[in-house]
Amino acid sequence: MPELRKDPVASRWVIISTERGRRPSDFGTEPERERAGFCPFCPGNESKTPPEVLAYRANGGGPNSSGWQLRVVPNKFPALQIEGELGRQGDGMYDKMNGVGAHEVIIETPEHGETLAGMSAQRVEDVLWAFHDRVLDLKKDQRFRYILIFKNSGRAAGASLDHPHSQLIATPIIPKRVREELDGAKEYFNYKERCVFCDIVRQELNQGVRVINENDDFVAIAPFASRFPFETWILPKTHEPFFEDAQKHEYVNLAKLLRDLCLRMEKVLINPPYNLIIHSSPLRETDGRYYHWHIELMPKLTQVAGFEWGSGFYINPTPPEDAAKYLRDAKV
Amino acid sequence: MPELRKDPVASRWVIISTERGRRPSDFGTEPERERAGFCPFCPGNESKTPPEVLAYRANGGGPNSSGWQLRVVPNKFPALQIEGELGRQGDGMYDKMNGVGAHEVIIETPEHGETLAGMSAQRVEDVLWAFHDRVLDLKKDQRFRYILIFKNSGRAAGASLDHPHSQLIATPIIPKRVREELDGAKEYFNYKERCVFCDIVRQELNQGVRVINENDDFVAIAPFASRFPFETWILPKTHEPFFEDAQKHEYVNLAKLLRDLCLRMEKVLINPPYNLIIHSSPLRETDGRYYHWHIELMPKLTQVAGFEWGSGFYINPTPPEDAAKYLRDAKV
Numbered sequence: 001m002p003e004l005r006k007d008p009v010a011s012r013w014v015i016i017s018t019e020r021g022r023r024p025s026d027f028g029t030e031p032e033r034e035r036a037g038f039c040p041f042c043p044g045n046e047s048k049t050p051p052e053v054l055a056y057r058a059n060g061g062g063p064n065s066s067g068w069q070l071r072v073v074p075n076k077f078p079a080l081q082i083e084g085e086l087g088r089q090g091d092g093m094y095d096k097m098n099g100v101g102a103h104e105v106i107i108e109t110p111e112h113g114e115t116l117a118g119m120s121a122q123r124v125e126d127v128l129w130a131f132h133d134r135v136l137d138l139k140k141d142q143r144f145r146y147i148l149i150f151k152n153s154g155r156a157a158g159a160s161l162d163h164p165h166s167q168l169i170a171t172p173i174i175p176k177r178v179r180e181e182l183d184g185a186k187e188y189f190n191y192k193e194r195c196v197f198c199d200i201v202r203q204e205l206n207q208g209v210r211v212i213n214e215n216d217d218f219v220a221i222a223p224f225a226s227r228f229p230f231e232t233w234i235l236p237k238t239h240e241p242f243f244e245d246a247q248k249h250e251y252v253n254l255a256k257l258l259r260d261l262c263l264r265m266e267k268v269l270i271n272p273p274y275n276l277i278i279h280s281s282p283l284r285e286t287d288g289r290y291y292h293w294h295i296e297l298m299p300k301l302t303q304v305a306g307f308e309w310g311s312g313f314y315i316n317p318t319p320p321e322d323a324a325k326y327l328r329d330a331k332v
Numbered sequence: 333m334p335e336l337r338k339d340p341v342a343s344r345w346v347i348i349s350t351e352r353g354r355r356p357s358d359f360g361t362e363p364e365r366e367r368a369g370f371c372p373f374c375p376g377n378e379s380k381t382p383p384e385v386l387a388y389r390a391n392g393g394g395p396n397s398s399g400w401q402l403r404v405v406p407n408k409f410p411a412l413q414i415e416g417e418l419g420r421q422g423d424g425m426y427d428k429m430n431g432v433g434a435h436e437v438i439i440e441t442p443e444h445g446e447t448l449a450g451m452s453a454q455r456v457e458d459v460l461w462a463f464h465d466r467v468l469d470l471k472k473d474q475r476f477r478y479i480l481i482f483k484n485s486g487r488a489a490g491a492s493l494d495h496p497h498s499q500l501i502a503t504p505i506i507p508k509r510v511r512e513e514l515d516g517a518k519e520y521f522n523y524k525e526r527c528v529f530c531d532i533v534r535q536e537l538n539q540g541v542r543v544i545n546e547n548d549d550f551v552a553i554a555p556f557a558s559r560f561p562f563e564t565w566i567l568p569k570t571h572e573p574f575f576e577d578a579q580k581h582e583y584v585n586l587a588k589l590l591r592d593l594c595l596r597m598e599k600v601l602i603n604p605p606y607n608l609i610i611h612s613s614p615l616r617e618t619d620g621r622y623y624h625w626h627i628e629l630m631p632k633l634t635q636v637a638g639f640e641w642g643s644g645f646y647i648n649p650t651p652p653e654d655a656a657k658y659l660r661d662a663k664v
Contacts, residue, residue: 003651007557009516009528010509014557015647022650024600024658027561027633079639079647092535093528094556150638158637167639175643177342184341196341196425203424224426225339225346229359268356277642298641301359305490306482307411307499309630310609311507315347315411318354319335326356 002080002099004173012176015079015099040076041163043110049073053104054133056126070126071107072134078103079169086143086172102138102147102170106130112163115153115271117262125255127166131278132251134168135244139283144170146178146282149243154273157300166276174282181279182291189290197292198239200224205237210320212327213260217253220261222320222327229302229318230269230327232261234295241288243280258295263332265299272299333413334431336505344508347411347431372408373495375442381405385436386465388458402458403439404466410435411501418475418504434470434479434502438462444495447485447603449594457587459498463610464583466500467576471615476502478510478614481575486605489632498608506614513611514623521622529624532556533567542652544659545592549585552593554652554659561634561650562601562659564593566627573620575612590627595664597631604631 003016040048043066052064054072061067074082080101087098108127109119116124131149138147151166152158159165174182188196204210204221212220212232220234234257240246246254265272280293308314335348372380375398384396386404393399406414412433420429440459441451448456463481470479483498484491491497506514520528536542536553544552544564552566566589572578578586597604612625640646 005557007555008520008532010512011516012557012559013645014559015645016558016651017647017649018651022561022654024562024602026649027601027604091556092539093531094535146643148639148642150642152637156635158635169639169643171643171645175645177642177644180342180644184343188340199425200340203426207424223339224423225337225344226348227344227346229354230356269359270356272359275638275641277638279642296642303488303490304636305484306607306609307480307501309607310480310482310509310611310628311478311501311503312509312512313345313347313503313507315349317349317358319348319350322354 001084002078004080004097004099006095008093008095013173017079017099039112039161039163041071041105041107041161041165042112043068046071049105050076053137054130056130066110068110069123070109070130072130073105073107075103075105075167080171097172100143100172102141102144102168104134104168106134106166106168108164108166114164115262115266116164116259117266119259121252121255121259124259125251128251128255131166131168132244132246135280138168138170139244141170143172144283146171146174147280148175148178149278151274151276153276154271154300157273157275159273178279178282182282185290185292195239195290195292197235197294201235201237210324212264212324213257215253215257217250218257220257222324224320226316226318226320226323227314228298228300229316230265230272230299230323231316231320232265232297232323232327234258234261234297236293239292241281241285241291241293243278243293260332261297261327264327264330265297267330267332268326269299269301272301274299333416334411336429336431338427340425340427345505349411349431371444371493371495373403373437373439373493373497374444375400378403381437382408385469386462388462398442400442401455402441402462404462405437405439407435407437407499412503429504432475432504434473434476434500436466436500438466438498438500440496440498446496447594447598448496448591449598451591453584453587453591456591457583460583460587463498463500464576464578467612470500470502471576473502475504476615478503478506479612480507480510481610483606483608485608486603486632489605489607491605510611510614514614517622517624527571527622527624529567529626530571533569537569542656544596544656545589547585547589549582550589552589554656556652558648558650558652558655559646560630560632561648562597562604562631562655563648563652564597564629564655564659566590566593566629568625571624573613573617573623573625575610575625592664593629593659596659596662597629599662599664600658601631601633604633606631 046064055068056070147170149168210222276297378396387400388402479502481500542554608629
């Protein structure tokens with residue numbers, strides 16, 4: 001069972017994993033399952049993953065058979081495990097609990113070499129619906145307080161398999177980075193009586209210099225204080241605390257915007273590795289006034305080094321106004 | 333002039349640099365100054381760096397001449413610039429200020445291919461004295477509130493030059509990561525009336541399972557909630573808020589312990605890239621009871637990916653008790 005441990009100084013939680021490589025000689029080499037050039041996410045290999053928890057099959061077919069457009073399976077090497085109770089306890093001055101949670105993989109397409117930019121908008125929309133469906137199911141579990149949806153694309157961005165996929169991890173505590181945003185947004189709301197993200201959307205649409213693309217429901221911007229070159233946020237234009245409560249037309253428009261953004265990234269940055277995350281309100285949060293869900297997309301172009309680790313400051317060599325212009329002007 | 337910008341949600345500061353590569357085509361290629369195999373930090377090339385602000389020369393010799401054991405120079409491509417006032421101002425809802433600060437490079441040795449593990453303890457001690465001397469000088473500047481000392485070793489850890497060097501950046505604000513530790517330590521102190529780091533030292537020496545090495549003044553441990561495999565902290569055994577206020581015998585013993593630790597890392601992890609940072613109290617902090625300076629050393633063995641960026645959680649595949657045992661048992 002993995003263990004959740006809390007740093008007594010910074011109150012940061014860490015997952016000490018027991019299902020992954022751990023000896024010194026394990027680092028720097030590919031995991032066993034990758035070496036043979038075999039892909040467990042490709043059609044025909046359904047038996048090599050844990051049994052699916054969701055799949056979209058346009059033409060029917062039984063569970064774990066081929067013929068799917070999208071499949072969701074538990075992660076075979078989960079960071080957190082679904083069974084068990086939290087078991088909060090101390091170890092002298094330290095705090096720990098069992099590594100309880102859910103860790104699932106959304107296999108976005110049967111095509112091994114596809115990207116979000118290469119898929120049709122309809123297929124990207126299916127990926128969003130899969131996120132939606134899994135969150136609705138998992139939020140019934142009262143042990144979970146947050147579900148983080150994320151995508152690592154490319155080895156340099158931490159992907160261990162090339163086949164296009166996203167992941168979600170449900171956690172029994174609200175993650176620190178989310179907590180910081182919640183606290184900051186709440187403080188802003190208490191002071192201004194307005195949502196900070198709504199204000200960002202208004203100022204960005206008004207100034208225009210950091211806007212990359214937009215449609216009726218969403219806008220993509222290079223954020224004012226971008227940590228990384230070409231960092232991009234996608235925000236709903238109207239206030240909405242939960243990703244999973246979006247309307248049908250919003251998923252349609254988000255799929256279009258996200259696909260277009262990925263096309264621009266591929267064009268300008270030549271298929272960059274990237275991380276994508278969705279930040280939504282904590283499960284069962286009752287005050288929906290101050291937080292506004294959004295996507296953060298971070299191409300992996302620079303190294304995070306000692307200064308960033310030690311300070312939490314970031315050094316960004318590309319002003320977001322320049323990044324937005326490059327992406328806005330890309331011919332797609 | 334670089335610009336400091338604040339994220340309005342997470343209150344995170346970012347340095348938007350104007351002195352570094354910025355166009356899409358600049359990423360993924362080595363900076364110009366590296367391509368020719370020329371090292372500006374090697375003896376004989378003193379004129380290729382900005383004029384030195386400190387040097388140790390056992391046999392005399394004028395400034396910026398050869399014959400040095402250690403040299404400190406301003407960074408030629410500084411993240412922050414030394415001249416100017418802060419100029420705090422708004423841009424609509426956003427906050428920014430001029431990127432004022434100091435950014436210096438400590439060239440640790442004239443030998444291009446040396447490492448901390450390969451240097452004598454006396455020479456490692458010189459590096460610590462250089463940190464000490466520069467902090468004492470820079471803290472006179474009332475614009476600065478913090479000085480972060482750090483070292484990136486190896487390209488994968490963000491080093492852009494191979495020649496052994498450390499860096500320091502003086503900032504006009506207390507960095508977020510430091511602020512988090514200060515706040516956490518203060519909260520612990522208010523509750524317990526003891527320093528949290530002193531308690532960590534006591535519990536670790538008592539339990540022994542996460543101790544790597546120690547001497548009269550310092551102990552190196554794999555922290556209970558290590559974020560990264562083989563993450564290591566070095567803590568003074570007695571309470572001390574400021575790195576720069578250590579006594580002579582402490583620098584002697586720190587140099588010995590640090591060198592020994594680097595030897596163990598090289599042996600067990602086969603010369604890993606790593607980041608090292610020193611966390612000390614903010615400049616001119618008057619309450620010295622709650623914070624305890626220390627070193628954090630993080631070998632770069634895994635990728636930080638979407639889950640970490642989105643949550644602030646870390647997934648560590650090597651339990652710190654195992655990491656400590658590997659390093660403790662290494663024959664050095």
